[in-house]
Amino acid sequence: MLLVLGALIVSYAQSLRVWFDQHQQISSLQQEIKDRETRVDQLGDEVERWNDDAYVKAQARQRLGWVMPGEVGYRVIGADGKPVGAPPEPAGPADPHADPQKPTWYTKLWGSVEGAGNPPAPAKPATPKPTPKPVLTAPPKGSR
Numbered sequence: 001m002l003l004v005l006g007a008l009i010v011s012y013a014q015s016l017r018v019w020f021d022q023h024q025q026i027s028s029l030q031q032e033i034k035d036r037e038t039r040v041d042q043l044g045d046e047v048e049r050w051n052d053d054a055y056v057k058a059q060a061r062q063r064l065g066w067v068m069p070g071e072v073g074y075r076v077i078g079a080d081g082k083p084v085g086a087p088p089e090p091a092g093p094a095d096p097h098a099d100p101q102k103p104t105w106y107t108k109l110w111g112s113v114e115g116a117g118n119p120p121a122p123a124k125p126a127t128p129k130p131t132p133k134p135v136l137t138a139p140p141k142g143s144r
């Protein structure tokens with residue numbers, strides 16, 4: 001009886017472990033769904049703000065430094081020589097492994113188009129070297 005009871009406990013323990021793992025996975029996926037729904041709502045609110053002309057004007061003033069006609073725009077320069085409150089400038093290429101000296105694919109493509117219009121001049125055939133004339137020597141006198 002103990003042996004049967006032990007076998008049942010082992011089989012149920014395995015099933016319970018799988019159930020707990022799946023329950024934990026379901027809970028984490030439900031939390032992820034809630035987070036993504038919140039993010040979708042935030043993005044929807046942002047889209048609605050961009051449909052408002054006043055918001056677009058405020059963003060153009062803030063981000064681009066634009067001024068309305070008749071206004072005078074000022075920039076405050078910090079001790080480092082950069083404008084204070086200006087948006088950060090791009091740091092460099094998006095691909096950090098990209099070599100700035102290496103031509104891009106479109107540069108190579110345009111180079112091949114230009115090269116197709118200007119075929120290289122045919123090479124002049126090399127002048128053949130004159131072949132040396134064989135030197136004939138008389139056989140030794142006692143060999144006949």
